Each structure stands twice: as C-alpha cells, then as structure tokens.
Amino acid sequence: MLTAEQKQELEAKLQAYVGRETGPPSVGPDLVNEPMIRHWCEAMGDENPVYLDPAAAKESLHGGLVAPPTMLQAWIMRGMPMAELPGDGDDRQLQLHQLLTESGYPSVVATNCEQEYTRYLVPGDQVTARTMVESISEEKATALGVGYFIDTRTTFTDQDGRDVGWMTFRVLKFRPHEQPKPAEEGVPAAAAAPRRLRAPLGHDNAWWWEGIDRGELLIQECKACGALRHPPRPMCGECQSLEWKGRVSAGAGTVYSWVVLHHPPIPGYEFPLAVALIELDEGTRLVANVAGCAPSEVHIGQRVQARIENVDEELKLPMFYPVG
Amino acid sequence: MTITLKDRTAIAGIGQTEFSKNSGRSELQLAAEAVKAALDDAGLTPADVDGMTTFTLDTNDEIEVARAVGIGDLKFFSRVPHGGGAAIGVMLQAVMAVATGVAETVVVYRAFNERSGRRYSVGIAEGIVTPDLIHWSWYLPFGLLTPASWVAMFTQRYMHEYGCKPTDLAQVAVSTRRHAVDNPNAFFHGKTLSLEEHQASRWIVEPLRLFDCCQESDGGCACIVTTPERARDLRHPPALIRGVAQAAGRDQENMTSFYRPSISHLPEMDLVAEQMWAMSGLSHRDVDAAIIYDAFTPIVLWQLESFGFCERGEAKDFVKDGALEVDGHLPCNTHGGQLSEAYIHGMNGVNEGVRLIRGTSVNQPEKNDHVLVTAGVGVPTSAMILGKA
Numbered sequence: 001m002l003t004a005e006q007k008q009e010l011e012a013k014l015q016a017y018v019g020r021e022t023g024p025p026s027v028g029p030d031l032v033n034e035p036m037i038r039h040w041c042e043a044m045g046d047e048n049p050v051y052l053d054p055a056a057a058k059e060s061l062h063g064g065l066v067a068p069p070t071m072l073q074a075w076i077m078r079g080m081p082m083a084e085l086p087g088d089g090d091d092r093q094l095q096l097h098q099l100l101t102e103s104g105y106p107s108v109v110a111t112n113c114e115q116e117y118t119r120y121l122v123p124g125d126q127v128t129a130r131t132m133v134e135s136i137s138e139e140k141a142t143a144l145g146v147g148y149f150i151d152t153r154t155t156f157t158d159q160d161g162r163d164v165g166w167m168t169f170r171v172l173k174f175r176p177h178e179q180p181k182p183a184e185e186g187v188p189a190a191a192a193a194p195r196r197l198r199a200p201l202g203h204d205n206a207w208w209w210e211g212i213d214r215g216e217l218l219i220q221e222c223k224a225c226g227a228l229r230h231p232p233r234p235m236c237g238e239c240q241s242l243e244w245k246g247r248v249s250a251g252a253g254t255v256y257s258w259v260v261l262h263h264p265p266i267p268g269y270e271f272p273l274a275v276a277l278i279e280l281d282e283g284t285r286l287v288a289n290v291a292g293c294a295p296s297e298v299h300i301g302q303r304v305q306a307r308i309e310n311v312d313e314e315l316k317l318p319m320f321y322p323v324g
Numbered sequence: 325m326t327i328t329l330k331d332r333t334a335i336a337g338i339g340q341t342e343f344s345k346n347s348g349r350s351e352l353q354l355a356a357e358a359v360k361a362a363l364d365d366a367g368l369t370p371a372d373v374d375g376m377t378t379f380t381l382d383t384n385d386e387i388e389v390a391r392a393v394g395i396g397d398l399k400f401f402s403r404v405p406h407g408g409g410a411a412i413g414v415m416l417q418a419v420m421a422v423a424t425g426v427a428e429t430v431v432v433y434r435a436f437n438e439r440s441g442r443r444y445s446v447g448i449a450e451g452i453v454t455p456d457l458i459h460w461s462w463y464l465p466f467g468l469l470t471p472a473s474w475v476a477m478f479t480q481r482y483m484h485e486y487g488c489k490p491t492d493l494a495q496v497a498v499s500t501r502r503h504a505v506d507n508p509n510a511f512f513h514g515k516t517l518s519l520e521e522h523q524a525s526r527w528i529v530e531p532l533r534l535f536d537c538c539q540e541s542d543g544g545c546a547c548i549v550t551t552p553e554r555a556r557d558l559r560h561p562p563a564l565i566r567g568v569a570q571a572a573g574r575d576q577e578n579m580t581s582f583y584r585p586s587i588s589h590l591p592e593m594d595l596v597a598e599q600m601w602a603m604s605g606l607s608h609r610d611v612d613a614a615i616i617y618d619a620f621t622p623i624v625l626w627q628l629e630s631f632g633f634c635e636r637g638e639a640k641d642f643v644k645d646g647a648l649e650v651d652g653h654l655p656c657n658t659h660g661g662q663l664s665e666a667y668i669h670g671m672n673g674v675n676e677g678v679r680l681i682r683g684t685s686v687n688q689p690e691k692n693d694h695v696l697v698t699a700g701v702g703v704p705t706s707a708m709i710l711g712k713a
Contacts, residue, residue, distance in 0.1 A: 202458045
C-alpha cells in the first residue's frame, strides 16, 4: 500500500504519459496479403467470398478481394517476438505498465476495445500505426481490485499517409483483492468465485467459530451462575460474571421462526435460501440455514439436527437437517 | 427538580425537497434545501437557528449544513443512532434542548440519496449501517443480511402465533396506498393497489412480498422546534409537542432481537408508549390520526398493539374494512407512508403529522386535535404526540 505522498508522486508520473505517443510508429512487417487473409478467415470461420474468392469478389461492389476490417490490428502485430522480447527501451506503454507493477498494481486485464474503419484494406496496402496514451483514470475500486484504467488510442494509416481506421483500447492495471498466488504480468487475474461472507472475528466471537472449525457447536455458559447465552457476550447479563466457558451443544433443536430469501440475490449464496431461528434443546436460539428439505417444507415446530459442514473449501457452518 | 417536557415546545415549520429515485445532487444540497424550506415555512431566517440535530446515519455534518444555509452560532447539536428509530429520537433531542433553554430554535433534518446512492435494501454486505461487525457476524454467513430478512423473521413468528394472514399484511399496504393516490409528492401518486395485486407481487423474503416493503428514495426533510411563545408569532399555527419518548428494550439488538422469550411484540415500543402517554396525560383514545412508521407492513400491526389501539394479536382484525383510511377508525399514514409516499427515514412522517395538526394534509380527517407519530421498528426507537395549541 502506498502512502498519500507516494500515491501523489505515482499519479504525477502517470499523468506525464498522457497525450504522448508510446513509441515510434509501428510499420506492418507484411503488406496486406491473400495468405494472411485466408488464415484469419479459417481461424474465425468467416466464409464471406469477398475475402476469399477472387471471382466472386470481382463481381461484388468491392471489385476485388478485400481484407476483413477486424484484421486492422493484425497487420501491425509483431508476432512471436512480441511475447518473447522484453520490448524496446523506448516503449512507453511498457514503461507505464512496469511503473504500476513496481508500485503494487501487478495485474492487468483488458476491459474495452473499440475500432472504426475508414475504408477496406486491399492486398498491397501497407499499414502504419501510431499509439497515444489518451487518458489515465484516478485510482478506482473495481470488482477485481483497486487500480488505474489506461486508455490508448491507435490511429492506422496507409502507404499514402491516409487514415484507414482507429482503435481505442482500455486496460485496468490493478492490485487484486485476494492474491492466492502472485499474478503474472500480462495474465488477467481470474475473478474468484463468490463465496459466502465470512464472520468478522473478534475477542467476543472468534472462540465460537473456532469451535465450529473443530466440528463443535458451542453455547456460552456462565461459570458463576450457569446461565447460557447466545449470541455470546463478554459479561453475564444475569450475574455480571466475566467467567465463562464454551459448552458443546447436542445440536438438536426446533424451528422457532424461518424465512426464505428471494431478493436481492447475494453472490455466493444459493437462492431461494431458507434461514431459520433455531431453538436448541439447551434453551438458546441461533440463526442458521435449514438444509435437506425444500425451503417450502420448513415450518415452525420442525425438529432439526445440526451437522457442521463445509459450505466452500474453507468455511464450515452448522446446517440444520429435519429429523423424524 | 423535574422538568416536564409536555407542551414546552412546538413545531413551527416544516420543509422538504421533492422525493425521487435520483435527486441528481448532493446529500448536503438536499439537507440545505430542506432546512431552508422549513425556515421559510416558519417565517424564520437562518440567523434565528441556534441548534441542530440529525441521525448518526446522516452524512451531513451539522456544521456543514449550518455553513451551507448560513446558520450562525450553534449552542446545541447532537445525533441519534439506530436508523429509523432515530426519527422521533431527534425530536426528543430538540425538545430537551429548547425546554431547558440550552437553545431556542432547533432545526431537525435528515437528507440522503438512499435510492441513487447507498441503498439500505442491499443489506450489510455493502459494509453500511453499522460498525458493529461482531453483531452482524451471527447473520452474515447464513445470508440474513437485509432489513427485509430481519423483519421477516419476526413476521413469520407473529403470523404463526396469532393466525395473521398474508392478506392482513396486504390490508395495510392497500389502505396506505389509497392515501398516496391523492398525494402529488408520493411516488405512487395516482397509482392504486388492490389486495390481489399485492398478493401477486414477487417475494422479497418470505413471508414479505414486494408491496410489504417501503420505497427507496432520495430526498430531505426538516422541521423547526422552538418555544410555543415564539411559535405563536410565526406564520402557521404551531403543532405542540405534548409528549415525546425514546426507548431501548431489554435484550435489544439492532434489528435482530431474536433471543427474547417472545419475539412477536415490541418491548421497546411498549416502553415508548408508556412514557409518552404518561408525559402527555393522554391515551390512545385521544388520537385522531397517526403516522405509524411503515418501513414494512407488519410493523404497523405491532405498533398498533404497542400503543394500545387493540390487544396483542388483534391488529389483523383492527386494520380490516379500511380502518386505517382517512374516513376510517384511525386515519393512518395519510401521506401514503413510507410504503407509498417515500422513505425519508420517518422524517416525511413528522412533516405529515404537522400538516395534520394544521389541517392541510391532502387526506385531512375532520378531527385533528391529536396526532401520534412513531419511529423505526426492530431498533431502539421513539414516538411523539402532537396537539393543537
């Protein structure tokens, strides 16, 4: 995490890139040509004859073969070297990404791309591209993590310097919320599947959840007067004693009240979801889910038994099953 | 020395913004507009104000609102916690300040972009409402995250114990909607609701359907509390505050008091009623109209029982045959309530209570000597009774 001063310094450096070209113009290594068009169309499953059949293309309004407009960027890509070489020292886009990586925003994901085409490219055309950093956002909190949106704009021209199209591209360079393993540059971090919300833990409740993790459903019991209480509190409301212990419940109980959640849906929970207020045979009540029957079968007075189960790879919860 | 608060203060002005789903401006601006409107209504200037009070949940600091409106020196400012339960709690703050001479003219306000900004209906997953995380830890992993889900848990048990039917809840929604139809400020202005339409609406949290739940709204409300002597010289007839009280009950939790021997009534609201009747020397028989906090339909039933309009478990019968409508036994939520006018955290109800005393409600009952106004349910809560001077 950066201090306010460090962040200010970083943002000043970032803004210095705005409005600048990312490097010298990229000139397409190959002229627009029929073999590359054919390979692209095969890969895309595009059978449009104006790209593939010279005779049909001649009869069309184009008067001859044309390249698919969406190939625009393909004509200036450097192929495998792009993946293998670290890039030119004067590639400012790479410098910009490195600056963010070093500042604690290691991941990158492409979020938007827009293209517009001025004319169809035909075999023999040579494409040149110039890319400019158009804008860099303020720090934004997103579902993936906290980071900066970088917008670039690339203009494409032909051998005569005339416009053939443009492209805007937006990436998010970010610090993921949770990093199970270090994210790699250039690899979009997969969004973690949503899970149930965790109980925030503190002095007064962590011991109960540790019990659940061991497979025990606990009830707080006052050591002085024996009163049971749930949810736990640090002091006994009956006798004001601070001494207590966790007593293991048998987990048998009765549905005292219940609801079925329909709306709004909450990521990580399967709806409709039955939530019940269970009165344990020991006398305390707790809120938990009822499993093992349809939500519509839950009813007041229903006998239930707790089983402590994993609801995902980490979280254990007491789930109550109908008995009898 | 005991100071009685009975008839020591009056509401001299009320103001509000329009209510909408997207105000298009800041919460501070809504607050400033509502406060200015209340001052104009009273015929006072910002310089007359020397006290301010609002909800802890309000994002507009008293001093920010004071600067924005041009209010000068402040001798009193305070806040009340627990969501909608604060709606009359803030009135009690103002009343105590004025009755004790700490301040002479107190502005009470509440303003938010609750629909276009942070929506309460999405629940505590968004990290709003309260920093009391350990409390919520008992509900988060099980999915009990929203106000509707907490109220639904009490509702199911109440319906079971007293044989209350879904159509009894619908009755509250339908009666309240009839009032909104006539109110140009209401979201549901001109839009009727039938019992069948209520029953056909989608589930939110069983046993609550969509039309059992209130609006989500952007808007602001404010009112001016001052001495009766001062109020008498101002633009409108004052609404005297005849009794006002606040209470939290034993074994109270914020919205989740599931662990009391009985969860099918409201001990804190019983205590509010007891104190308020004692202070005012009045009883439910003196109430000509009521503004009963209606974030959800069932909470209206429980409050009718707490304030003694009917016996415990009998509210379902009390609300039948249009009893809550303007020409009924107890005209209730004549503005359309939070169910059908707007959800401004109960403060639009305070303004309607004052209009009822003035005789200017769009659904004005003939008799209007005393009006009950209540606040939030399931939380530490509050209520007041207004009277004609």
